[in-house]
Amino acid sequence: MILHLINDEKIVNRTIESYEAVLNNENVFIVFCNKGSGNFVPKFVRSRNNVIFYDEKCDRIERDFSDFNKIFIHLLDIRKINFVRKYIRHTPTIYWGIWGGDIYPTLLAGRGYQLFSPENSYLKRNKIKRNLLLLLNYYKIKSRKIEKFIHEKVDYIGGDDGDILLLKQYLGVSKKKFKSFAYPYDVILGEKLKQCRVDEQSKCILCGNSASYTNNQEYVLNFLKKMGVDSSYKVKMPLSYGGDKEYISLIIEKGKQYFGENYIPILDFLPLNQYNQLFIDARICIYGSWRQEAFGNIIIALYLGSKIFMSKNNPLTGSLKELGFSLFIIEEATQESFFEPLSELDKEKNRELIIDLYSLERRQQLIMQYFSDRD
Known part of the structure; x- marks a missing residue:
């Protein structure tokens, strides 16, 4: 027992x-x-x-x-x-x-x-x-x-x-x-969304998973600014839980300062199906945590074909790369590499690894x- x-x-x-x-x-x-x-x-x-x-x-x-x-x-x-x-x-x-x-x-x-x-x-x-x-x-x-x-x-x-x-x-x-x-990917997504892929025409960047202080949202916003993200992109940032009102206000203020109306904080807690839709619209996902965090989000993004950037300071980054996943390091990115689409070969490899390692x-x-x- x-x-x-x-x-x-x-x-x-x-x-x-x-x-x-x-x-x-x-x-x-x-x-x-x-x-x-x-x-x-x-x-x-x-x-x-x-x-x-x-x-x-x-x-x-x-x-x-x-x-x-x-x-x-x-x-x-x-x-x-x-x-x-x-x-x-x-x-x-x-x-x-x-x-x-x-x-x-x-x-x-x-x-x-x-x-x-x-x-x-x-x-x-x-x-x-x-x-x-x-x-x-x-x-x-x-x-x-x-x-x-x-x-x-x-x-x-x-x-x-x-x-x-x-x-x-x-x-x-x-x-x-x-x-x-x-986080079994197939349980999180359900039968319908399992058949979906990231929209390659999308110009949406999804950043982090919550308002937790360890999401290092300002680190991510500074990174996006350095990469030259312009007004043709939407920057979405889930802030529906974690953190506190003052901290969230500071994050939103900086996001609006950098990206204006193209910065979209997600303040309402979304049902799982609606939350999963965020990944289908996000060709690029950024996780600025320096600790293991947002693992379920990362699994879904890898399965659906997003291009993922994580910090070298996050131990999960090294673990996933050792398993064979194709993902990218925030601290090593250039403007050219940032906007380059993830190859079909890498998408398929990531998807197969998720199916093998993280299914129900x-x-x-x-x-x-x-x-x-x-x-």
């Missing part, structure tokens, strides 16, 4: 469905929700027989978990560590699936890993606040508890190879690895390989 510890997030319903499709009746999901006070109400995850909604502020679980021989922690945080410390009295095998947000802000940034480009407004605006937090030792205390748990309790780590390598370099973490991913069938094979107790 597998006990999953997972947050109340948009992708969790399909995660549950993937595991149940392969290992039916062998999973229980503890869903952590409501970071605020009062009674918790799940925002995304649907109620099921094998789902337990949990809030440590309303801690009333009365169950023996000793029959679970595997625990899968989807995104490691203090709440899940506290849960394991309180409820798990035996010694199951513990798997940790990295999401990205669980290693960069706390574990790596505190040890000197650079997340923000120099022109990032968040870096400037929050400098005093961040220095005070460091002075109070907040991040260090938090990371010590997480590091201790990783070293003492975690048996397997799954995620991007670049993330796992950073854990070894910065924290000395060396654990057995398992393969896992959260592949995900289910990996679940069976690493989590089944069947002979």
